[in-house]
Amino acid sequence: MRRNFLCLVAAGIFISLATLALPVSVRAQSDGEKLFSARCTLCHAADGSGSSPTGKALKAKDLKSDEVQKASDEDLTTIITNGKGKMPAFGKKLKPEEIQALVVYVRTLAKK
Ligand code: HEC
Incomplete structure (x- = not known):
């Protein structure tokens, strides 16, 4: 009885944690802009x-340029x-869906 x-x-507890985790990953997808300003604007x-x-010192390319924008999402x-090159890898720091959100955000830069 006590065991049950x-x-x-x-x-x-498991179910409430699972439902808590869900909105976080959904939010990450629309948070490309926040991720970009936290991780990339430097x-x-x-x-x-x-x-x-x-x-300028590292010669980062203009992400709005055709040269960058014509690259595929992949x-x-x-x-x-x-x-x-000098661009650091984010594969271990960010989740795949966060990187996805950043790609979407980089696309929106072209239109600004
Ligand atoms: C330490 C500085 C630094 C940070 C932080 C950084 N980048 Fe970069 N990034 C670079 C440099 C330098 C290049 C150019 C690499 C090359 O072409 O050799 C680059 C290139 C890129 C490119 C490809 C453009 C091309 O060369 O075709 C993309 C896309 C990109 N960065 C996105 C991001 C995103 C998104 C973030 C944040 C998660 C980020 N970068 C964070 C320095 C940085």
Whole structure:
């Protein structure tokens, strides 16, 4: 009897944690802008132009440029995940869906 009760409590905790985790991953998808300003603006500047001092020093490319925008989503995902030249790899720091959100956000920069 007591055991069953403990099982129920454990199941209850599990279910509430699972439902708590869900909105977090959904939110991450629309949070490309927040992720970008937290992780990327140091080198790419807020508008993606790479005009920040660090961006200039490392020669970060203008993310709004045709050269970058004509790359496929897969290419951009790979660059953000694995890095490229002086661009650090984010594969271990960010979840795949966060990198996805960043690719979507990089696309929106082109229109600004
Ligand atoms: C330490 C500085 C630095 C940070 C932080 C950084 N980048 Fe970069 N990034 C670079 C540099 C430098 C390049 C150019 C790499 C090259 O072409 O050799 C680059 C290139 C890129 C490219 C590909 C453009 C091309 O060269 O074709 C993308 C896309 C990109 N960065 C996105 C991001 C995103 C998204 C973030 C945040 C998660 C980020 N970067 C964080 C320095 C940085």
